[in-house]
Amino acid sequence: MLSKLLAHPAFESPTKRLAMKYFAVALVLFGAQLLFGLLAAIQFLWPDFLFNLLDFSINRMVHINAMVVWMLYAMIGSVYYLLPDETGHEAAGLKLGELVFWILTLAVAVVVLVYLFVQVGPGKDSTIWLITEGREYIEAPRWADIGIVAVVLVFYYNVLGAYLKAERKTGIMTVLVADLLALAGLYLAGMFYTDNISMDQYYWWWVIHLWVEATWEVFVGAIAAWALIKIVGAKRRIVEMWLWIEVLMLFGSGILGLGHHYFWIGTPEYWWEIGALFSSLEPVPLVAMFVHVLYDWGKEQGRTQALENRSAIRNAPAMAWVSINAFGNFLGAGIWGFFHTLPQVNIYTHGTQFTAAHGHLAFFGAYAAILIAMMYLAIQGAAGIRIMRMTALSKWSIALLVFGIMGMTVALTIMGYEQTLVERAELGGGWQAYFTAQNLPWYVQAQGWRLAMGVVTFIGFVLLFVDLLTIGNRQHEERQHEMEPAPAAA
Ligand code: HEM
Ligand code: HEM
Numbered sequence: 267m268l269s270k271l272l273a274h275p276a277f278e279s280p281t282k283r284l285a286m287k288y289f290a291v292a293l294v295l296f297g298a299q300l301l302f303g304l305l306a307a308i309q310f311l312w313p314d315f316l317f318n319l320l321d322f323s324i325n326r327m328v329h330i331n332a333m334v335v336w337m338l339y340a341m342i343g344s345v346y347y348l349l350p351d352e353t354g355h356e357a358a359g360l361k362l363g364e365l366v367f368w369i370l371t372l373a374v375a376v377v378v379l380v381y382l383f384v385q386v387g388p389g390k391d392s393t394i395w396l397i398t399e400g401r402e403y404i405e406a407p408r409w410a411d412i413g414i415v416a417v418v419l420v421f422y423y424n425v426l427g428a429y430l431k432a433e434r435k436t437g438i439m440t441v442l443v444a445d446l447l448a449l450a451g452l453y454l455a456g457m458f459y460t461d462n463i464s465m466d467q468y469y470w471w472w473v474i475h476l477w478v479e480a481t482w483e484v485f486v487g488a489i490a491a492w493a494l495i496k497i498v499g500a501k502r503r504i505v506e507m508w509l510w511i512e513v514l515m516l517f518g519s520g521i522l523g524l525g526h527h528y529f530w531i532g533t534p535e536y537w538w539e540i541g542a543l544f545s546s547l548e549p550v551p552l553v554a555m556f557v558h559v560l561y562d563w564g565k566e567q568g569r570t571q572a573l574e575n576r577s578a579i580r581n582a583p584a585m586a587w588v589s590i591n592a593f594g595n596f597l598g599a600g601i602w603g604f605f606h607t608l609p610q611v612n613i614y615t616h617g618t619q620f621t622a623a624h625g626h627l628a629f630f631g632a633y634a635a636i637l638i639a640m641m642y643l644a645i646q647g648a649a650g651i652r653i654m655r656m657t658a659l660s661k662w663s664i665a666l667l668v669f670g671i672m673g674m675t676v677a678l679t680i681m682g683y684e685q686t687l688v689e690r691a692e693l694g695g696g697w698q699a700y701f702t703a704q705n706l707p708w709y710v711q712a713q714g715w716r717l718a719m720g721v722v723t724f725i726g727f728v729l730l731f732v733d734l735l736t737i738g739n740r741q742h743e744e745r746q747h748e749m750e751p752a753p754a755a756a
């Protein structure tokens with residue numbers, strides 16, 4: 267079992283053992299996400315590739331749904347992992363929690379197999395129930411949707427039970443408990459079907475935007491605060507103060523920032539002003555999160571150096587990923603998001619590869635990075651390592667993943683720029699313009715670079731995978747070795 271391989275020896279805490287299972291599945295799905303992304307990227311260049319065998323629409327769908335699902339798995343894993351530490355209790359009703367893990371994982375496997383076997387067909391009521399709901403990112407059929415709701419209810423009960431029993435309710439846990447309720451509740455908005463496309467999209471965005479720009483960001487704020495306490499021994503009073511400020515700002519701008527998706531879908535025009543104003547403010551909390559990480563790090567660095575010689579960083583790979591998260595979130599969501607958030611700009615960039623550039627950097631920077639940091643922390647805990655150091659694999663995987671994602675982002679930005687100028691501004695949009703723009707050299711070459719950088723990203727992932735599987739055991743054994751009594755001098 268992958269979760270056994272992830273670390274040695276296993277935890278005493280059953281809640282943490284369950285966390286490792288969630289992390290293990292997350293890692294496998296992350297790999298699947300990248301493989302399907304590569305297939306889709308190849309099809310942009312050679313449209314005949316796997317034609318009628320594995321269509322682009324399916325590859326794209328599996329790519330982005332696997333992403334959402336692995337991130338949710340890793341988020342659930344993170345919460346189970348920190349729960350015993352933060353509350354002093356194991357998850358409530360853990361047996362049920364164990365059971366739904368297996369049910370959920372089986373359901374995910376079935377849903378993906380159905381996608382692969384039924385690639386085309388009529389859209390009927392039965393399609394929505396059995397095959398796909400057809401809503402980008404959350405395409406699971408309705409039977410699975412209902413199952414997901416049941417699983418999440420059990421998870422929430424697990425967490426809430428432990429929280430309520432805790433003698434001291436930490437700020438981090440209070441924010442998490444409230445945030446998870448909002449996050450789960452929003453999922454319901456994506457479950458109702460109407461045949462009015464404007465209305466359908468209107469509510470679908472409640473899930474998508476209010477997840478990534480409100481509830482998931484708050485989640486990251488809480489996790490990053492917790493990680494900083496663990497990694498650099500940051501003071502709880504300080505990180506929790508930042509956390510409350512971030513929560514206030516994220517909800518303040520994120521909720522009405524929803525307007526930037528309501529420019530052109532048949533909603534009233536007042537959304538132009540609302541969307542422009544509030545979504546422009548969204549980078550502000552991301553700057554705060556960025557400053558928060560660097561500030562705490564710098565402060566603790568100074569404090570521990572004053573106490574001389576104590577290592578300031580207890581988990582070097584996790585700290586690197588927390589920093590990548592701070593930069594990546596700011597760049598991908600804040601800067602690349604801001605680029606196209608005003609309606610005057612968005613009318614030209616809407617739905618071009620520019621959007622994909624933003625989507626890739628934001629999801630990687632804001633979410634993949636912090637979840638990888640949590641995986642390293644969990645492995646450190648499982649293997650009982652006091653100070654986790656970087657291995658050569660940790661370093662190479664960081665270098666290749668960051669270089670690959672940045673490379674893809676730049677390539678996609680060039681494509682988006684070309685589409686904006688040629689297809690939209692020069693040719694005025696439309697079917698013919700779309701194809702003309704897609705066949706010009708800038709676009710085609712950039713697609714080639716995206717594929718090349720995708721391969722770099724994938725190699726980075728393979729190294730990360732191997733590192734996560736081996737770093738715990740290796741550093742555990744080294745430590746055992748160091749602790750063995752030195753042979754008596756002759
Ligand atoms: C971590 C946070 C974020 C993530 C993960 C994220 C991700 C995404 C993704 C995947 C899309 C494409 C959706 C689709 O398929 O149609 C998108 C669209 C968009 N995002 Fe973000 N985003 C984030 C934050 C932001 C922020 C802070 C802003 C603005 C300041 C922003 C502005 C936009 C805009 C304007 C669009 C619409 C693009 C279009 O018209 O084609 N995003 N985002
Ligand atoms: C091996 C590396 C990757 C390759 C080759 C790749 C390729 C692709 C392709 C071809 C698409 C479809 C774009 C379209 O329909 O125009 C796509 C969409 C997407 N990918 Fe990736 N991807 C990779 C890694 C990632 C990673 C690491 C993330 C996030 C953590 C990610 C997130 C997304 C998102 C959010 C979309 C939807 C974007 C939108 O609708 O605007 N991908 N990717």
Ligand SMILES: [Fe+2]
Pocket residue numbers: 475479523524526527
């Ligand atoms: Fe948004």
